[in-house]
Amino acid sequence: MKIKTIKPVKTFFCISLILFCFLFSPAWSQVHIPSYFKQSKKFSRTLQQIVHEVGLDSTYDAGEDGMETISFAVIDLTKKKPVIGGVYAGNFIYPASVYKMYVAMEVLKQVNEGKYSLFAPYIVRSPNDVDKGKEIDYDPRPLLQNNDTVTIDYLLDLMITRSDNSAANCLIDVATRPAINKTMQGQGWQGSEVTRKFLSRKFEDPGYDTIRGTETSALHAADFMYKIYKNQLINPWVSRQLKALLGRQLDTTKLSTGLPPSAMFYHKTGWWDIYTNDVGIVEDGKIKYIISVFTPITEDKVRPRLKELSRRVYKLIMEMHRGK
Numbered sequence: 531m532k533i534k535t536i537k538p539v540k541t542f543f544c545i546s547l548i549l550f551c552f553l554f555s556p557a558w559s560q561v562h563i564p565s566y567f568k569q570s571k572k573f574s575r576t577l578q579q580i581v582h583e584v585g586l587d588s589t590y591d592a593g594e595d596g597m598e599t600i601s602f603a604v605i606d607l608t609k610k611k612p613v614i615g616g617v618y619a620g621n622f623i624y625p626a627s628v629y630k631m632y633v634a635m636e637v638l639k640q641v642n643e644g645k646y647s648l649f650a651p652y653i654v655r656s657p658n659d660v661d662k663g664k665e666i667d668y669d670p671r672p673l674l675q676n677n678d679t680v681t682i683d684y685l686l687d688l689m690i691t692r693s694d695n696s697a698a699n700c701l702i703d704v705a706t707r708p709a710i711n712k713t714m715q716g717q718g719w720q721g722s723e724v725t726r727k728f729l730s731r732k733f734e735d736p737g738y739d740t741i742r743g744t745e746t747s748a749l750h751a752a753d754f755m756y757k758i759y760k761n762q763l764i765n766p767w768v769s770r771q772l773k774a775l776l777g778r779q780l781d782t783t784k785l786s787t788g789l790p791p792s793a794m795f796y797h798k799t800g801w802w803d804i805y806t807n808d809v810g811i812v813e814d815g816k817i818k819y820i821i822s823v824f825t826p827i828t829e830d831k832v833r834p835r836l837k838e839l840s841r842r843v844y845k846l847i848m849e850m851h852r853g854k
Contacts, residue, residue: 561620564718564753566612567605573615576846577604581617584838590826592804598623598826601748604843605756607818608851612756619752622721622745623824626800627665627693628807629744631754632724634686634775636705636713638768641682646704648683657733658699665693666780674700690775690798695728702727707738713764719753722746751809752822758796759811759820776810783833784808785821788840793817806832812844819847 563569581587581602592598601623603616641648656676664673671688674680674696682704688697702710702724711723725741727734734741757763758773776796784799785808797810806829809822821843825832 567614568611570613570615573613577615578617580842584835592826601824603748603752603822605752605820606847619749620747622747624805625746626802626805626807628798628800629724630689630698631798633701636710637701638771639764642767649681651679654678659696660729661696691778691780699727719750722750748822748824752820755811755820784836785840787837801829804828817848
């Protein structure tokens with residue numbers, strides 16, 4: 531169920547109070563913070579101030595989805611125990627192409643279990659071949675077409691690095707949605723699930739043509755990245771394979787723009803209609819953290835704000851590390 535929450539916030543006090551309820555209140559059963567994270571009210575208050583100052587603390591008209599807020603979480607990895615903070619971190623929101631990372635997790639899990647090889651041939655079938663243009667126009671690889679024979683490994687790379695929708699549709703068929711969601715629930719991400727392919731409902735499989743849209747939260751996406759960072763997403767092999775794919779991300783137009791050139795960003799972006807999202811692991815020497823942000827704002831309007839958000843979070847983590 532989608533969390534539709536607040537009226538427009540008018541004061542910093544009210545925002546902070548709502549933040550406290552969303553992220554820390556034990557009475558709010560929708561949000562479960564894993565015990566391996568340390569919760570920090572001070573950290574969240576600082577993140578909330580950053581969100582306010584970059585202009586991301588409003589509620590937004592998301593059309594059929596109603597009034598929507600961002601979903602934002604940061605995990606500071608510079609401490610002995612990771613420290614988590616956020617703003618509406620438990621809010622479930624449409625992830626756009628970010629949910630391709632959940633599909634990749636299940637495919638790699640099944641490969642590791644011996645169900646098929648990374649280099650097994652796969653024949654692309656319509657209507658999965660939906661892309662009419664490349665998500666990243668400078669990528670030289672051709673668009674997938676009906677009857678193309680490729681490998682599972684090739685589809686994974688296309689799906690993550692170029693955010694290819696046709697590849698994602700093929701891999702959703704390979705992994706199957708019930709299996710993807712079972713693994714997600716096993717990781718503790720109740721409320722997040724993969725319900726749709728990247729195609730029109732009229733071409734969906736029976737039972738999926740009327741299902742609600744896919745949702746996730748910044749908290750669950752950040753936890754996904756944390757498990758990759760710890761080599762604990764399914765197992766070390768799956769974690770390392772995914773990290774390698776995420777490190778080759780071709781979309782560098784969102785949070786990447788606020789990072790210094792020395793930083794390595796292992797991430798997955800997503801953009802569709804009004805939704806613009808980015809989640810990943812930042813590593814720059816001793817500066818290490820996870821940042822997860824989902825916004826109900828069009829890409830052209832939110833890009834400058836994401837750049838500033840990223841820049842300020844990097845600076846915050848650097849200052850916190852120096853103050854240890």
